[in-house]
Amino acid sequence: MRLPMWLSQHVAALRALLVLTVLLGLAYPLAFVAIGKLPGLSGKAGGSLVAHGSTLIGQAFTDSDGNPIPKYFQSRPSAAGKGYDPTATSASNLGPEDVVDTADRKSLLTQVCARSQAIGKLEGVDGSRPYCTAGGVGAVLEVFHRDGLTGPVTRVISVNGPAFMPTYDGVTVESGTGEIPGGVITPIRGDAPAHPVVPSDAVTAGASGLDPDISPAYAELQAPRIARERGISEKSVQELIEKYTVGRALGFMGEPGVNVLELNMALDKG
Structure with missing residues:
Protein backbone atom coordinates (compact mmCIF):
# COMPACT_ATOMS: atom_id res chain seq x y z
CA MET A 1 0.00 0.00 0.00
CA ARG A 2 1.34 3.38 -0.97
CA LEU A 3 1.75 5.85 1.88
CA PRO A 4 0.17 9.29 1.66
CA MET A 5 2.48 12.01 0.39
CA TRP A 6 2.66 13.83 3.74
CA LEU A 7 3.53 10.61 5.58
CA SER A 8 6.19 9.50 3.07
CA GLN A 9 7.89 12.88 3.41
CA HIS A 10 8.02 12.49 7.20
CA VAL A 11 9.41 8.95 6.88
CA ALA A 12 12.13 10.18 4.47
CA ALA A 13 13.03 12.98 6.88
CA LEU A 14 13.25 10.51 9.76
CA ARG A 15 15.55 8.25 7.73
CA ALA A 16 17.81 11.21 6.91
CA LEU A 17 17.88 12.20 10.57
CA LEU A 18 18.91 8.69 11.64
CA VAL A 19 21.63 8.42 8.97
CA LEU A 20 23.09 11.86 9.77
CA THR A 21 22.96 11.12 13.51
CA VAL A 22 25.00 7.96 13.01
CA LEU A 23 27.47 9.63 10.64
CA LEU A 24 27.94 12.98 12.35
CA GLY A 25 26.99 12.15 15.93
CA LEU A 26 28.87 8.86 16.26
CA ALA A 27 31.18 7.95 13.37
CA TYR A 28 32.68 11.40 12.87
CA PRO A 29 33.55 12.10 16.55
CA LEU A 30 34.86 8.57 17.06
CA ALA A 31 37.07 8.90 13.97
CA PHE A 32 38.67 12.05 15.35
CA VAL A 33 39.13 10.42 18.77
CA ALA A 34 40.97 7.60 17.00
CA ILE A 35 43.12 10.08 15.05
CA GLY A 36 43.94 11.81 18.33
CA LYS A 37 45.39 8.56 19.65
CA LEU A 38 48.00 8.38 16.87
CA PRO A 39 51.65 8.76 17.96
CA GLY A 40 52.66 12.41 18.08
CA LEU A 41 49.08 13.64 18.44
CA SER A 42 47.91 11.94 21.62
CA GLY A 43 49.53 14.51 23.92
CA LYS A 44 47.98 17.50 22.17
CA ALA A 45 44.57 15.86 21.84
CA GLY A 46 44.55 15.19 25.58
CA GLY A 47 45.45 18.76 26.40
CA SER A 48 49.11 18.04 27.27
CA LEU A 49 48.28 18.19 30.96
CA VAL A 50 51.14 18.17 33.44
CA ALA A 51 51.25 18.56 37.21
CA HIS A 52 51.21 22.38 37.11
CA GLY A 53 48.98 23.11 34.12
CA SER A 54 48.97 22.46 30.36
CA THR A 55 51.87 22.97 28.01
CA LEU A 56 49.34 24.18 25.42
CA ILE A 57 47.85 26.97 27.57
CA GLY A 58 49.83 29.89 28.95
CA GLN A 59 49.72 30.85 32.60
CA ALA A 60 51.04 33.55 34.89
CA PHE A 61 54.02 32.99 37.17
CA THR A 62 53.16 35.73 39.63
CA ASP A 63 52.46 36.10 43.34
CA SER A 64 49.09 36.87 44.94
CA ASP A 65 49.55 40.57 44.19
CA GLY A 66 50.25 39.95 40.53
CA ASN A 67 53.99 40.64 40.79
CA PRO A 68 56.39 38.43 38.77
CA ILE A 69 58.04 35.68 40.81
CA PRO A 70 61.74 36.42 40.09
CA LYS A 71 62.93 32.80 39.93
CA TYR A 72 60.54 31.91 37.10
CA PHE A 73 60.45 32.79 33.42
CA GLN A 74 57.53 35.10 32.69
CA SER A 75 54.93 34.41 30.02
CA ARG A 76 53.61 36.65 27.28
CA PRO A 77 50.90 39.13 28.38
CA SER A 78 47.31 37.90 28.11
CA ALA A 79 44.07 39.73 27.31
CA ALA A 80 41.91 36.64 27.91
CA GLY A 81 39.59 37.49 30.80
CA LYS A 82 41.75 38.38 33.78
CA GLY A 83 44.63 36.61 32.08
CA TYR A 84 45.08 33.17 30.49
CA ASP A 85 41.38 32.33 30.96
CA PRO A 86 40.42 29.49 28.53
CA THR A 87 36.74 30.40 28.91
CA ALA A 88 37.36 33.96 27.71
CA THR A 89 40.02 33.46 25.07
CA SER A 90 40.38 36.62 23.00
CA ALA A 91 42.60 39.49 21.99
CA SER A 92 42.15 43.07 23.14
CA ASN A 93 41.03 44.08 19.60
CA LEU A 94 43.09 47.25 19.99
CA GLY A 95 45.00 48.34 16.89
CA PRO A 96 48.17 50.35 16.28
CA GLU A 97 46.20 53.60 16.07
CA ASP A 98 44.87 53.19 19.62
CA VAL A 99 47.21 55.75 21.20
CA VAL A 100 45.00 58.02 23.36
CA ASP A 101 44.12 57.04 26.94
CA THR A 102 40.55 57.51 28.13
CA ALA A 103 38.95 57.65 31.55
CA ASP A 104 37.83 54.04 31.15
CA ARG A 105 41.02 52.38 29.91
CA LYS A 106 44.62 52.80 28.86
CA SER A 107 45.41 52.86 25.16
CA LEU A 108 47.31 49.99 23.55
CA LEU A 109 50.33 52.27 23.20
CA THR A 110 50.36 53.13 26.90
CA GLN A 111 49.90 49.46 27.83
CA VAL A 112 52.93 48.57 25.71
CA CYS A 113 54.97 51.43 27.18
CA ALA A 114 54.11 50.47 30.76
CA ARG A 115 54.90 46.79 30.19
CA SER A 116 58.21 47.60 28.55
CA GLN A 117 59.23 49.88 31.39
CA ALA A 118 58.25 47.27 34.01
CA ILE A 119 60.17 44.52 32.22
CA GLY A 120 63.18 46.78 31.84
CA LYS A 121 63.15 47.35 35.61
CA LEU A 122 62.71 43.65 36.37
CA GLU A 123 65.53 42.56 34.06
CA GLY A 124 67.84 45.50 34.72
CA VAL A 125 67.87 46.68 31.10
CA ASP A 126 66.73 49.71 29.12
CA GLY A 127 62.94 49.43 28.81
CA SER A 128 62.50 52.49 26.61
CA ARG A 129 60.59 52.25 23.33
CA PRO A 130 59.76 54.64 20.48
CA TYR A 131 56.62 56.72 21.11
CA CYS A 132 56.82 56.14 24.88
CA THR A 133 57.53 58.70 27.59
CA ALA A 134 59.97 58.16 30.44
CA GLY A 135 56.90 57.76 32.66
CA GLY A 136 55.69 54.71 30.74
CA VAL A 137 52.77 56.19 28.80
CA GLY A 138 52.21 56.91 25.13
CA ALA A 139 54.11 59.99 23.96
CA ILE A 188 56.25 61.60 19.12
CA ARG A 189 58.95 59.04 18.45
CA GLY A 190 61.51 60.33 20.94
CA ASP A 191 65.13 59.19 21.19
CA ALA A 192 64.54 55.52 22.10
CA PRO A 193 66.51 52.94 20.09
CA ALA A 194 64.97 51.72 16.83
CA HIS A 195 65.28 48.14 18.10
CA PRO A 196 64.21 48.09 21.77
CA VAL A 197 65.96 45.76 24.19
CA VAL A 198 62.61 44.35 25.34
CA PRO A 199 61.15 42.13 22.55
CA SER A 200 57.70 42.85 21.14
CA ASP A 201 56.15 39.59 22.40
CA ALA A 202 57.03 40.64 25.96
CA VAL A 203 54.78 43.70 25.74
CA THR A 204 51.92 42.63 23.45
CA ALA A 205 49.22 40.02 24.04
CA GLY A 206 48.61 37.28 21.47
CA ALA A 207 45.36 36.77 19.56
CA SER A 208 44.18 33.93 21.79
CA GLY A 209 45.51 35.28 25.07
CA LEU A 210 46.62 31.74 25.90
CA ASP A 211 50.07 31.62 24.27
CA PRO A 212 52.19 29.00 26.07
CA ASP A 213 55.41 30.08 24.34
CA ILE A 214 57.64 33.13 24.29
CA SER A 215 60.28 34.07 21.75
CA PRO A 216 63.86 32.88 22.27
CA ALA A 217 64.82 36.56 22.50
CA TYR A 218 62.48 37.13 25.45
CA ALA A 219 63.71 33.95 27.14
CA GLU A 220 67.32 35.04 26.71
CA LEU A 221 66.52 38.46 28.16
CA GLN A 222 65.28 36.74 31.33
CA ALA A 223 68.18 34.28 31.60
CA PRO A 224 70.51 36.46 33.73
CA ARG A 225 67.75 37.05 36.33
CA ILE A 226 66.86 33.35 36.47
CA ALA A 227 70.51 32.37 36.92
CA ARG A 228 71.00 34.98 39.65
CA GLU A 229 67.82 34.09 41.55
CA ARG A 230 68.50 30.35 41.45
CA GLY A 231 72.24 30.53 42.04
CA ILE A 232 73.11 28.65 38.85
CA SER A 233 75.23 29.51 35.84
CA GLU A 234 73.77 31.51 33.03
CA LYS A 235 75.18 28.92 30.64
CA SER A 236 73.01 26.18 32.16
CA VAL A 237 69.95 28.42 31.80
CA GLN A 238 70.82 29.06 28.14
CA GLU A 239 71.11 25.32 27.56
CA LEU A 240 67.62 24.79 28.96
CA ILE A 241 66.27 27.53 26.71
CA GLU A 242 67.78 25.81 23.68
CA LYS A 243 66.38 22.44 24.81
CA TYR A 244 62.82 23.74 25.05
CA THR A 245 62.91 25.89 21.92
CA VAL A 246 60.61 24.63 19.17
CA GLY A 247 61.26 25.61 15.56
CA ARG A 248 58.83 26.91 12.95
CA ALA A 249 55.87 24.69 12.11
CA LEU A 250 56.72 22.57 9.04
CA GLY A 251 60.01 24.43 8.96
CA PHE A 252 58.63 27.69 7.55
CA MET A 253 55.42 28.78 9.31
CA GLY A 254 55.46 31.08 12.32
CA GLU A 255 58.44 31.80 14.54
CA PRO A 256 60.49 29.66 16.96
CA GLY A 257 59.08 29.57 20.50
CA VAL A 258 60.08 28.48 24.00
CA ASN A 259 57.50 26.71 26.16
CA VAL A 260 57.42 28.64 29.45
CA LEU A 261 55.80 25.96 31.61
CA GLU A 262 58.18 23.22 30.48
CA LEU A 263 61.12 25.56 31.01
CA ASN A 264 60.06 26.48 34.55
CA MET A 265 59.33 22.86 35.46
CA ALA A 266 62.79 21.87 34.24
CA LEU A 267 64.31 24.59 36.43
CA ASP A 268 62.42 23.32 39.47
CA LYS A 269 63.66 19.79 38.83
CA GLY A 270 67.23 21.10 38.87
Missing part, protein backbone atom coordinates in the same frame (compact mmCIF):
# COMPACT_ATOMS: atom_id res chain seq x y z
CA VAL A 140 51.23 61.59 22.11
CA LEU A 141 50.42 65.23 21.45
CA GLU A 142 47.28 66.84 20.13
CA VAL A 143 48.33 69.68 17.87
CA PHE A 144 45.96 72.51 16.96
CA HIS A 145 46.58 74.58 13.82
CA ARG A 146 45.24 78.00 13.01
CA ASP A 147 43.48 76.75 9.87
CA GLY A 148 42.31 73.37 11.15
CA LEU A 149 44.76 70.85 9.74
CA THR A 150 47.22 73.38 8.36
CA GLY A 151 48.77 76.69 9.24
CA PRO A 152 50.81 77.75 12.27
CA VAL A 153 50.50 75.72 15.47
CA THR A 154 48.40 77.56 18.04
CA ARG A 155 48.09 75.05 20.86
CA VAL A 156 49.64 71.71 21.88
CA ILE A 157 48.35 69.26 24.51
CA SER A 158 50.00 66.12 25.92
CA VAL A 159 46.85 63.98 25.81
CA ASN A 160 48.01 61.10 28.02
CA GLY A 161 49.03 63.12 31.05
CA PRO A 162 51.87 65.43 32.08
CA ALA A 163 53.76 67.23 29.33
CA PHE A 164 56.78 65.11 28.38
CA MET A 165 58.45 67.83 26.30
CA PRO A 166 58.53 71.59 26.95
CA THR A 167 57.60 72.89 23.51
CA TYR A 168 56.47 71.69 20.09
CA ASP A 169 57.07 73.88 17.03
CA GLY A 170 57.73 76.78 19.38
CA VAL A 171 54.47 76.38 21.33
CA THR A 172 54.41 75.39 25.02
CA VAL A 173 53.06 71.87 25.56
CA GLU A 174 50.17 71.66 28.05
CA SER A 175 49.34 68.66 30.24
CA GLY A 176 46.03 67.00 29.40
CA THR A 177 43.77 64.04 30.01
CA GLY A 178 42.26 62.91 26.74
CA GLU A 179 41.56 64.14 23.24
CA ILE A 180 39.78 67.42 22.49
CA PRO A 181 37.91 67.74 19.16
CA GLY A 182 39.69 69.82 16.55
CA GLY A 183 43.32 68.81 17.04
CA VAL A 184 45.65 66.48 15.15
CA ILE A 185 46.83 63.44 17.14
CA THR A 186 50.61 63.33 16.78
CA PRO A 187 52.70 60.52 18.31
